Amino acid sequence: MSGEKIRLIVVGCGDIAVSRHIPALLANKDVDLVAICDTDGERAAAAAERYGIRAHTTDYRKLMRDGSVDAAIVATPPWVTPDITIDLLRAGKHVLCEKPMAILPEKAEEVARTERETGKKVQVGFTYRHDPLLEQLRDWIREGRLGSPRYFRIGIFDEVWDPVGNPEHYRRIFKTMEYGVPSVHDGAHIADFLHMLTDSPVKQVHAFGYKSRSEFPASNFDTSIIDFANGDRARLEIGWFYPQFPAGEFEIVGPEGIAVFDRLNRSVELRTTDGVERVNHDDDWWDTCFRIQLDKFIVGIRSEQPLVPGTREGIYSLTLTKQIESAIGGPKERPV
Numbered sequence: 001m002s003g004e005k006i007r008l009i010v011v012g013c014g015d016i017a018v019s020r021h022i023p024a025l026l027a028n029k030d031v032d033l034v035a036i037c038d039t040d041g042e043r044a045a046a047a048a049e050r051y052g053i054r055a056h057t058t059d060y061r062k063l064m065r066d067g068s069v070d071a072a073i074v075a076t077p078p079w080v081t082p083d084i085t086i087d088l089l090r091a092g093k094h095v096l097c098e099k100p101m102a103i104l105p106e107k108a109e110e111v112a113r114t115e116r117e118t119g120k121k122v123q124v125g126f127t128y129r130h131d132p133l134l135e136q137l138r139d140w141i142r143e144g145r146l147g148s149p150r151y152f153r154i155g156i157f158d159e160v161w162d163p164v165g166n167p168e169h170y171r172r173i174f175k176t177m178e179y180g181v182p183s184v185h186d187g188a189h190i191a192d193f194l195h196m197l198t199d200s201p202v203k204q205v206h207a208f209g210y211k212s213r214s215e216f217p218a219s220n221f222d223t224s225i226i227d228f229a230n231g232d233r234a235r236l237e238i239g240w241f242y243p244q245f246p247a248g249e250f251e252i253v254g255p256e257g258i259a260v261f262d263r264l265n266r267s268v269e270l271r272t273t274d275g276v277e278r279v280n281h282d283d284d285w286w287d288t289c290f291r292i293q294l295d296k297f298i299v300g301i302r303s304e305q306p307l308v309p310g311t312r313e314g315i316y317s318l319t320l321t322k323q324i325e326s327a328i329g330g331p332k333e334r335p336v
Contacts, residue, residue, distance in 0.1 A: 146254030149231030157245035209328035
């Protein structure tokens with residue numbers, strides 16, 4: 001496969017696939033995007049027409065039977081992602097699946113077992129861990145520039161409440177909350193950040209959830225405190241479904257200094273008694289992360305290198321976010 005284009009399909013034509021994955025694929029000279037799939041035929045057809053993709057279908061099984069297809073991107077809701085991923089692995093395809101890789105740890109473990117059994121590879125779409133600025137934070141930590149233990153202050157706020165102006169978005173996020181608190185979904189990225197930056201097992205979790213509206217199937221504002229075996233501690237705030245949001249934050253406080261990640265202005269800053277060190281990037285955050293993620297997926301397929309983040313990182317993230325959900329007391333019953 002070295003030197004040949006990777007023939008690839010996309011399963012799921014929601015916003016993240018149409019606005020991010022497909023443009024990244026079409027911009028990559030090492031990829032041949034041969035077909036896309038969505039259970040909503042009109043949505044698949046619209047995406048195919050928009051990007052000039054030659055084939056589309058509502059049944060991914062038709063695509064996975066094509067022996068010339070090497071790999072797939074699975075951008076589906078996490079309650080269906082693991083079964084699709086398993087089917088594709090058994091059909092001989094490598095898979096890049098969106099996060100979280102499942103909503104139940106046992107399903108994530110089943111994906112990992114299937115990966116081992118088939119010899120095909122899985123990459124989990126923790127897209128933002130590929131940001132060079134996040135890697136700079138990790139370098140400062142590993143160099144001991146902040147000292148230890150460290151305290152992480154992270155706030156993520158998303159999914160604006162606008163049921164009248166954007167009813168489709170409202171229905172989609174409401175349904176997502178039936179399958180888990182925001183910490184399971186948006187928290188997947190943060191859990192992966194903490195795995196990458198602390199490099200330590202979780203010791204204990206305390207978490208609290210709050211509903212701003214009684215009709216919500218789960219909390220829409222989660223606060224958690226996470227203690228790690230190495231002495232680090234993290235305080236997370238994750239909020240959905242508000243008309244206005246507070247400013248997000250990403251700070252790491254240590255006995256030797258503080259590091260601040262400003263995602264919107266594309267910078268990280270380290271402040272110590274020796275002064276201030278700042279690194280700026282003027283790139284587009286989304287484009288950069290999706291491009292690097294795809295590049296790493298292709299390199300992993302063509303080589304003996306493992307895919308990172310892979311199922312190991314996906315299971316770590318899901319385990320932590322499910323601990324948070326358990327402490328909060330998430331949805332008691334989920335749709336079948």
